[in-house]
Amino acid sequence: MSTPARTARRSGLRSGEAASGWLFTAPMIILLGMFLVIPVLMALWVSFSDWNGRGSPFGGTVSFVGLDNYSALVGGGGLAEQDFGTALRNNAWYVLLVVPTQTMLSLLLAVLVNRQILRGRGFFRTAFYFPSVTSSVAITVLWLFLFSASGAVNKLLAFIGINGPNWFNDPSGVLHNFLGLFGVETGPAALTGNTFLGISFWEWLAGPSVAMSAFILMAVFTTSGTFMLLFIAALQNLSGDVVEAAMMDGANGWQRFWRVTLPQLRPTLFTVLTLGLIGAWQVFDQIYTGTQGGPGKTTLTPAYLSYQAAFTNQAWGQGAAIAFILFVIIVAFTLFQRWLLAERQVSERRMRPYLQNPTSGGSK
Amino acid sequence: MQRRNSRWLIGTGLAVAGALTLSACGSGSGFGDTADAGGELTSDSSQGLNVLIGSSGDAETASVNAAVAAWSEKSGTDAKVSVASDLNQQLAQGFAAQKPADVFYLSTDALAGYASNGSLLAYGDQLANKDDFYPSLVNSFTYEDKFYCAPKDFSTLGLVINTDLWAQAGLTDADIPTTWDELAAVSKTLTTDTQVGLSLGGEYARLGAFMAQAGGSLMNEDSTEVTANSAESVAGLEYAQTLLNDGVMSYASEIGAGWGGEAFGKQLSAMTIEGNWITGAMKSDFPAVNYTVAELPAGPEGKGTLQFTNCWGIAADSPNQAAALELVEQLTSKDAQLTFSEEFGPMPSIESAADEWKTANPTLVAFLDGADYAQGVPNVKGAADVVSDLNAQLESLKTGDAQAILDSVQKNLEALLK
Numbered sequence: 001m002s003t004p005a006r007t008a009r010r011s012g013l014r015s016g017e018a019a020s021g022w023l024f025t026a027p028m029i030i031l032l033g034m035f036l037v038i039p040v041l042m043a044l045w046v047s048f049s050d051w052n053g054r055g056s057p058f059g060g061t062v063s064f065v066g067l068d069n070y071s072a073l074v075g076g077g078g079l080a081e082q083d084f085g086t087a088l089r090n091n092a093w094y095v096l097l098v099v100p101t102q103t104m105l106s107l108l109l110a111v112l113v114n115r116q117i118l119r120g121r122g123f124f125r126t127a128f129y130f131p132s133v134t135s136s137v138a139i140t141v142l143w144l145f146l147f148s149a150s151g152a153v154n155k156l157l158a159f160i161g162i163n164g165p166n167w168f169n170d171p172s173g174v175l176h177n178f179l180g181l182f183g184v185e186t187g188p189a190a191l192t193g194n195t196f197l198g199i200s201f202w203e204w205l206a207g208p209s210v211a212m213s214a215f216i217l218m219a220v221f222t223t224s225g226t227f228m229l230l231f232i233a234a235l236q237n238l239s240g241d242v243v244e245a246a247m248m249d250g251a252n253g254w255q256r257f258w259r260v261t262l263p264q265l266r267p268t269l270f271t272v273l274t275l276g277l278i279g280a281w282q283v284f285d286q287i288y289t290g291t292q293g294g295p296g297k298t299t300l301t302p303a304y305l306s307y308q309a310a311f312t313n314q315a316w317g318q319g320a321a322i323a324f325i326l327f328v329i330i331v332a333f334t335l336f337q338r339w340l341l342a343e344r345q346v347s348e349r350r351m352r353p354y355l356q357n358p359t360s361g362g363s364k
Numbered sequence: 365m366q367r368r369n370s371r372w373l374i375g376t377g378l379a380v381a382g383a384l385t386l387s388a389c390g391s392g393s394g395f396g397d398t399a400d401a402g403g404e405l406t407s408d409s410s411q412g413l414n415v416l417i418g419s420s421g422d423a424e425t426a427s428v429n430a431a432v433a434a435w436s437e438k439s440g441t442d443a444k445v446s447v448a449s450d451l452n453q454q455l456a457q458g459f460a461a462q463k464p465a466d467v468f469y470l471s472t473d474a475l476a477g478y479a480s481n482g483s484l485l486a487y488g489d490q491l492a493n494k495d496d497f498y499p500s501l502v503n504s505f506t507y508e509d510k511f512y513c514a515p516k517d518f519s520t521l522g523l524v525i526n527t528d529l530w531a532q533a534g535l536t537d538a539d540i541p542t543t544w545d546e547l548a549a550v551s552k553t554l555t556t557d558t559q560v561g562l563s564l565g566g567e568y569a570r571l572g573a574f575m576a577q578a579g580g581s582l583m584n585e586d587s588t589e590v591t592a593n594s595a596e597s598v599a600g601l602e603y604a605q606t607l608l609n610d611g612v613m614s615y616a617s618e619i620g621a622g623w624g625g626e627a628f629g630k631q632l633s634a635m636t637i638e639g640n641w642i643t644g645a646m647k648s649d650f651p652a653v654n655y656t657v658a659e660l661p662a663g664p665e666g667k668g669t670l671q672f673t674n675c676w677g678i679a680a681d682s683p684n685q686a687a688a689l690e691l692v693e694q695l696t697s698k699d700a701q702l703t704f705s706e707e708f709g710p711m712p713s714i715e716s717a718a719d720e721w722k723t724a725n726p727t728l729v730a731f732l733d734g735a736d737y738a739q740g741v742p743n744v745k746g747a748a749d750v751v752s753d754l755n756a757q758l759e760s761l762k763t764g765d766a767q768a769i770l771d772s773v774q775k776n777l778e779a780l781l782k
Contacts, residue, residue: 052480053459054459054462054482055460056462079749079750079753083753149617169617171756294756295756297753310456311453312473312477313748314456
């Protein structure tokens with residue numbers, strides 16, 4: 001802050017502003033503090049304590065246990081570690097498939113319904129947005145019906161001669177199944193023998209289970225509409241003259257999209273990817289209402305595991321620890337993709353054609 | 365920079381102040397004043413009782429409401445019944461806030477967690493009708509040698525048979541299986557293109573019965589020793605595996621049903637292994653299906669089945685434990701239990717009600733007969749997690765290795781005893 005500004009603040013003419021500023025923001029600060037900051041700090045404390053769910057976590061009988069709760073999860077060698085590893089595995093596959101798919105699909109939908117020549121654009125926008133405004137519990141129930149063993153999806157598959165899987169009861173990993181087609185039933189010893197977080201590398205590579213795949217489809221179905229809306233807003237903000245200029249330069253439609261439109265959407269892309277990442281890592285309601293972690297724990301997610309540890313097993317410290325590890329994971333992923341999407345200087349290799357000496361270029 | 369610093373300072377200050385206030389509230393609400401087990405019961409009669417139940421439906425809610433209201437009128441203590449939508453969560457919130465419901469349903473799974481953190485009043489030994497409960501049920505609610513709470517009712521597993529499909533296959537009453545070989549034989553006879561002989565849920569709570577028949581179990585009766593990977597337990601699972609691989613038994617989920625009762629009701633299977641709760645589902649969802657119930661066939665080590673039960677928990681933080689105890693005695697009395705049984709179907713947890721129950725439910729006698737040899741589920745702290753891990757593994761029992769599955773259970777359960 002520069003010196004003149006500071007003197008201006010002290011000069012007396014505007015001295016009341018800071019106080020009234022605080023006054024006006026106080027209700028929100030108090031509300032956020034009460035319902036967000038303090039609970040989060042309390043949970044952080046619980047994750048380092050042996051609180052067992054009775055009375056206040058700050059009571060006299062609760063003691064500090066250091067990293068015990070965390071180490072049970074990441075190196076305890078017991079069931080807790082194994083469950084946590086399984087939950088992370090499941091959720092990582094979920095994120096890996098949901099986030100790119102929903103981003104691409106929503107961008108595609110946005111570009112489609114943003115075209116001036118499309119008739120009934122309003123109808124399509126509403127239709128695509130509809131799943132987003134429906135409660136996730138209702139959609140989960142719908143999904144359970146659609147994907148039941150004799151449900152609509154399997155009927156449809158049977159129509160084209162495919163014997164559909166028993167979706168929500170099939171714990172087998174999609175990648176394992178794919179490898180199974182080529183006769184690979186068990187992995188090499190290097191993968192099956194070594195473990196990370198209590199489950200073997202071969203299990204890490206199982207892919208999402210068939211049950212989880214149904215949830216992945218559901219997440220894409222429900223969230224694409226919301227993100228489509230963000231992309232539409234961004235697309236409508238773009239000025240036409242840049243695209244026109246590109247047209248004049250002879251760029252075809254494909255090039256105009258990739259080289260001109262998409263780079264301008266970078267801020268929106270960041271928003272969508274961040275929101276997508278957070279939502280996908282925190283998946284809970286679908287699991288809670290749908291499968292409760294089954295079949296074979298293949299739809300267990302850290303968020304649901306945290307709930308289960310705390311509320312059904314009275315392992316509150318461990319539940320809170322899971323939540324904070326999840327928090328760290330989300331922050332790390334967000335920072336990583338911010339770095340990935342950061343505006344950079346155009347590399348020399350890319351610049352070269354434009355930097356070439358016009359005369360030498362002409363002489364070739 | 366300066367303004368920024370001061371903003372952070374104020375923010376942190378607020379957070380710390382808030383946290384301190386909260387902690388003061390927490391410890392201020394009195395940690396030391398909870399009655400210890402065996403000590404004097406609290407009896408603040410100015411406070412009414414809150415009863416929290418996880419109801420199976422309207423019939424149960426109405427029935428419990430009526431019973432509690434009747435007690436309330438007689439004793440002059442107010443009592444209010446609320447139905448939990450998520451019992452575990454609501455209980456946990458109550459205990460954390462030190463304002464729990466006074467009397468509540470409690471499952472065997474949840475007992476160890478709440479007993480070990482001191483949330484529960486161990487009132488079992490003060491019950492007037494203590495000796496009337498089935499000993500195996502008392503065992504299920506005994507944690508670290510203290511009998512915590514009165515069993516509310518219980519269920520056992522039986523073999524439920526579709527009589528029409530049975531007759532169609534040319535079988536008679538004499539063919540009702542009493543041994544493993546006979547079970548395999550009739551399952552085979554009953555398996556056709558459209559139905560499988562036997563279906564059941566692919567979980568420990570059903571397949572464990574086979575382990576019991578082979579003389580195995582996950583833990584011994586007092587949950588002090590792990591017996592999960594004993595030769596007997598493995599033999600039980602292997603028998604189930606054989607039936608699955610022979611195609612005469614299926615998991616309900618494999619044939620498109622949510623549980624054994626649904627598969628049975630939809631006639632996807634001719635027999636199922638379920639508890640007495642199946643009668644309610646059959647009456648409301650599949651009234652046209654005729655069925656009979658038999659005891660589970662005996663294995664190499666004799667008869668075996670599993671039992672499931674809930675109890676009436678009383679909170680250690682309840683201001684009026686004396687009245688709560690009275691209410692529980694009333695709710696577990698013979699008359700009350702027989703009324704519950706009539707209205708929504710559970711089996712009474714006391715031996716003195718057995719004869720009358722059998723007379724009133726001649727078709728369900730097999731379930732109650734199972735009480736003599738039924739095995740409870742382990743109740744050490746954390747056992748529920750191990751069982752859910754076992755369930756996850758049992759889903760692929762068909763292709764799995766019974767010994768390896770039970771070895772992992774052995775390891776996980778042993779870790780709990782340390």
